[in-house]
Amino acid sequence: MNxxxxxxxVVSAPSGAGKSTLCNKxxxxxxxxxxxxxxxxxxxxxQEQDGVAYHFLTEEEFVARIENGDFLENAIVxxxxxxxxxxxVEQALKQGxxxxxxxxxxxxxxxxxxxxxxxxHNLIRDSFIDIFITVPSIEELEARLNKRGEDAPDVIQKRLxxxxxxxxxxxxxQHIVVNDELERAYAELCKILAEASK
Numbered sequence: 790m791n792x793x794x795x796x797x798x799v800v801s802a803p804s805g806a807g808k809s810t811l812c813n814k815x816x817x818x819x820x821x822x823x824x825x826x827x828x829x830x831x832x833x834x835x836q837e838q839d840g841v842a843y844h845f846l847t848e849e850e851f852v853a854r855i856e857n858g859d860f861l862e863n864a865i866v867x868x869x870x871x872x873x874x875x876x877x878v879e880q881a882l883k884q885g886x887x888x889x890x891x892x893x894x895x896x897x898x899x900x901x902x903x904x905x906x907x908x909x910h911n912l913i914r915d916s917f918i919d920i921f922i923t924v925p926s927i928e929e930l931e932a933r934l935n936k937r938g939e940d941a942p943d944v945i946q947k948r949l950x951x952x953x954x955x956x957x958x959x960x961x962x963q964h965i966v967v968n969d970e971l972e973r974a975y976a977e978l979c980k981i982l983a984e985a986s987k
Contacts, residue, residue, distance in 0.1 A: 790819040790979050792986040795916055796887040797878055801897050802922035803952030805934045807968040811922060812889055814975055815982075823881050825890045828854070831869035844874075861913075862892060862899035873900075875913070882912050887986070894921075894958045901961070918985045920978065921962040925969045927953065 802808035816822055828844040830851050839845050846854070851870045855863060863872030873890055881888040890900070897919055907914040924930045930952055934945045959965050964981050968974040 790815060790822070790982065792819070792821055792887045792982070794986050795821070795882045795885055796918055796982065796986050797882065797890070797913055797916045798887060798982065799890045799892060799897050799900055799917070799919040800922060801892060801894050801919070801955070801962070802968075803924070803930060803955045804948045805930050805937065805952070806922050806924050807933075807971065807974070808891065808922045810971065811966075811968065811975055811978055812891055815889070815978065819887070821885060822887045822889065825873055825877060825881075825888050827871050827873050828860075828863075829869055829871045846870075861890075861903055862896040864893075864896055864899075875903075878913055882916055887916075887982075894955050894961070898958075898961065918964070918982070919962045920964045920966060920981060921959040922966050922968055922974070922978075923956055923959055925967060927956075929969075 800808055800812060812824075816824060826840065826842070826844060828846050828851065830846055830848050833839070833842070833845055837843065848870070851872070854860060854874070855872070859874055859876065860872040861875050861878060863870060873892070878888055892900070901919070904914050904917050924933070927949060931945065931949055934940060934948055940948065966974050966977050966981070
């Protein structure tokens with residue numbers, strides 16, 4: 790996958806739709822594509838290093854950066870703050886690299902609002918594309934989540950309920966890719982990105 794111009798690619802999907810698989814495949818096959826490293830207030834786990842998995846910030850640092858308008862999106866998840874710095878995205882684009890942001894529908898809506906407020910011909914605005922990856926049906930999603938064998942039934946039910954709300958917002962995105970068969974969905978994703986980077 791080659792990009793003629795760098796893109797800011799925002800990707801969202803319900804849990805179990807295969808978003809990580811598709812994004813990892815893109816990253817593996819595209820030299821000029823990088824993954825957006827988020828900031829978080831949670832403590833590093835295991836071997837996690839600052840600037841590799843996340844940029845680890847204190848609560849005070851994070852709040853100061855919110856007040857400064859430094860984030861393209863931020864949220865509180867399970868009591869910890871997470872967010873994507875505008876500078877992270879700008880830096881990648883200026884280096885001629887495309888950057889993937891893997892975020893939920895609420896985060897994507899925040900990014901859209903900020904981008905719509907940017908002046909015309911702004912680097913981030915001109916490179917922005919958002920894609921929603923979904924599944925053929927809720928039944929199919931339930932089957933995939935059960936097959937993964939990672940979650941208890943109540944957790945799966947919660948994921949399915951969340952998925953219904955997320956799928957209801959799919960039309961907020963410029964593109965929707967139905968991941969019914971991985972290779973076909975990947976080919977469609979590549980086609981969308983090739984067209985956007987012309």
